[in-house]
Amino acid sequence: MKICLDKITGKTIRYPLDGVAWFPPELGLFVASEPGWISVCRSDSETVLLKGELNGVLQSSCGRCGVHVEDDFNNRFEYVVSSRKEEIPEEQEVECSDDALNTLYLQEPEIDIDEILREQAYLESPVRMLCSENCKGVCQGCGAQLNSESCSCSADYSDSPFAILGKINKK
Numbered sequence: 001m002k003i004c005l006d007k008i009t010g011k012t013i014r015y016p017l018d019g020v021a022w023f024p025p026e027l028g029l030f031v032a033s034e035p036g037w038i039s040v041c042r043s044d045s046e047t048v049l050l051k052g053e054l055n056g057v058l059q060s061s062c063g064r065c066g067v068h069v070e071d072d073f074n075n076r077f078e079y080v081v082s083s084r085k086e087e088i089p090e091e092q093e094v095e096c097s098d099d100a101l102n103t104l105y106l107q108e109p110e111i112d113i114d115e116i117l118r119e120q121a122y123l124e125s126p127v128r129m130l131c132s133e134n135c136k137g138v139c140q141g142c143g144a145q146l147n148s149e150s151c152s153c154s155a156d157y158s159d160s161p162f163a164i165l166g167k168i169n170k171k
């Protein structure tokens with residue numbers, strides 16, 4: 001979805017999100033019957049305040065053992081959208097501050113809502129979902145699911161094909 005800046009007035013317009021096709025598949029599956037909304041309202045001739053909310057369930061697989069996991073995904077966000085040219089202060093590091101509003105500088109006079117939603121999905125999704133903090137994962141020697149099975153491996157598994165999996169999972 002894209003919103004033309006010309007159409008935004010000083011009156012808040014709220015758009016319900018009608019799908020989750022924008023959700024990046026590498027983060028998992030975002031499941032929601034009513035995924036949320038975004039609203040836009042003009043602050044001045046060059047600035048628009050954008051707010052939004054996402055509500056659903058994120059489905060993925062455990063980063064250690066691979067079982068299906070779900071987590072609530074609820075997120076509110078706000079952006080100041082500016083059609084001004086981005087001002088980059090000279091010889092000064094751009095400071096990142098949590099309480100500062102996200103500012104989005106537009107290249108074109110329209111707001112790409114999907115792009116904002118994708119950014120929020122990345123910001124709010126866990127780097128790795130786990131079925132439990134204590135998940136024991138998969139045995140690097142025999143591939144057993146250590147949460148539900150025990151195995152008698154004790155040797156050095158560095159030659160096993162599962163060792164690679166273990167190294168990936170430990171990242």
Ligand SMILES: [Zn+2]
Binds near residue numbers: 067
């Ligand atoms: Zn697990």
Ligand SMILES: [Zn+2]
Binds near residue numbers: 143152
């Ligand atoms: Zn084993």
